[in-house]
Amino acid sequence: MTIAAQARFEADPALPIVHLTRDFAASPERLLTAHTDPDLFSRWVGPDSLTTRIDYWDARTGGNWRFVSEREGTEFGFHGCFHEIRADRIVQTFSWEGEPDAVSLETLRFEDLGDGRTRLRSQSLCDSFQARDGWLDSHIQAGINEGYRKLDQLLAGDAA
Secondary structure (H helix, E strand, O other), X not given: OOOOOOOEEEEOOOOOXXXXXXXXXXXXXXXXXXXXXXXXXXXXXXXXOOEEEEEEEOOOOOOEEEEEEEEOOEEEEEEEEEEEEEOOEEEEEEEEOOOOOXXXXXXXXXXXXXXXXXXXXXXXXXXXXXXXXXXXXXXXXXXXXXXXXXXXXXXXXXXX
16 A cells, blocks of 8 residues: 655644654554664654764654764754553654754654554654744755655565
8 A cells, every 4th residue: 555645744823843744654553663672763754865873762752762864964953752662652852952942842643544544643842932833944845755654665664
């Protein structure tokens, strides 16, 4: 089953939140695994122009994580904490080390659509409207869509 999908991004007008919605041709369990298994995560996260290595990854409620993405010798570090991991959702913090004072709280929900399909609904609560708008203006949307295309390929190949 092929799902031609782009993530849909919406800025909340009342709060500094970005909502993301995207469908996948995979079960919620497989999508959760792709987000919590460090080897799988490093293979799909981010734009095609980056490679990613995991520094540490403790995917459990109360655990923490850090990964570094690299492009042409330049490294970009990211870290956070898993506040909760359940079968239907992940709640975590997310920080880009290039802007250490900006921390977002992310909630990813895995909605079973039946027939082996899942809708990912994510929200990122930013520190301010300025931080949220900077996030949206940073062209991160293209990198997220490239990463999710790689994830589609991994899921189709039964790697997850």
